[in-house]
Amino acid sequence: MPELPEVETVRRTLTPVVKNQVIAECEVFYPRLLPRNTVEVFCAQIINRKITDIKRRGKYLLFELDSPLRMIVHLRMTGQLVYQPEQNLPLAKHTSARFIFKNKGELRFVDQRKFGTIYLLPEAQYHQIHGLYTLGPEPLGEDFTVDTLADKVQSVRAVKTILLDQSKIAGLGNIYADEALFRAKIHPLKPGSRLTEAEIAALHHSIRAVLREAIAEHGTTIKDYRTGSGDTGNFQNKLLVYRRTGKPCPNCSTPVERIKVGGRSTHFCPHCQRWDQDCTD
Ligand SMILES: [Zn+2]
Incomplete structure (x- = not known):
């Protein structure tokens, strides 16, 4: 699922080609x-409207129009929002x-699983x-x-579960919580x-660092995610534990392990990320 770095990359790649464009047809x-x-x-309200800017909150894209309306897009599992020059x-x-x-x-919305x-x-x-x-913030x-x-x-609650709670922190998902x-x-x-x-200080630093690095690499493409130009991201080559079970x-x-936390697959190093449950700290 696209997380903050992927949605931010879609925003950044679409803005230069979509900003100030007027929607002539909607299908x-x-x-x-x-x-x-x-x-x-929907189409009646959006036709002839100009896209004046694209903002982002968490995993939501907010298209600002030259009307009070905002077009709010959530890509969910497999959504792709891609600009085609032709x-x-x-x-x-x-x-x-x-x-x-x-x-x-x-601008096309392509979505294999149709949850977008x-x-x-x-x-x-x-x-x-x-x-x-x-x-959340x-x-x-x-x-x-x-x-x-x-x-x-x-x-x-388990810290991993808290990191995935969008009302606590906006935009983190399974990949960047594990990393x-x-x-x-x-x-x-x-x-x-x-x-x-x-x-907590280390986690604050690591959340911001991994998100910034992933944005710089245009996000992580495991399967479906594409930038607004239709390209794959590059951060999948920089992942340290996510989907690296046994490596x-x-x-x-130490081989990376996979466990379930709150129903979500979670990847971690049992040596580097030790926690003695009987210890009081
Ligand atoms: Zn380790």
Whole structure:
């Protein structure tokens, strides 16, 4: 699933080619893409609107229009939002929607698993999208400090589970939670409330570092993720533990293990990320 670095890469690659473009035609081939609109109402409201900017919150893309409405896109599992400079090329399999621009090119939403969603709402009604309205702070934002993280982890839940909770921190998913915990040498099952001050500081640093590095590499392509230009990311080549079960830990050569935490596959090094459950720290 695309996480913060992938969604941010889509934003950065789409902005230069989509900003200031006027939507001339709208086609939705899969109506469930629009949980709150009929295709007719959605297209009527978006046709002739200019995209003035693209913002991001967590894993949501927020297309600002020259009207109070915002087009809010969530890629979910397999969604791809790709700009094509040439119009009316044959549709790829699993194309859910396309937006043809007045001037040049078109924007296509391709989604194999079909969990992706698009909303059209004014900012004043963002509360209608529970996941967007309840998002925690942006981990790369200035207000995400060590103290913020210390506050967010005060829970008996496993730290890995807390990191995946979008209402605690926006944008982290399975890949970057595993990578951040490995870098900070924290066992994924350790309860958040039992992290030491030093562990919280290390985790704060590792979350921001891994997200920044992944953005610089245009995200991680395991299978479906593509940038707004249709390219794969590169960070899959830099992963230290995620999906590396049985391969040697880059620090100590102990084989990476996989366990389930809160139902999610979790990869860690049992030597570098030790946690003695009977110990009180
Ligand atoms: Zn190790």
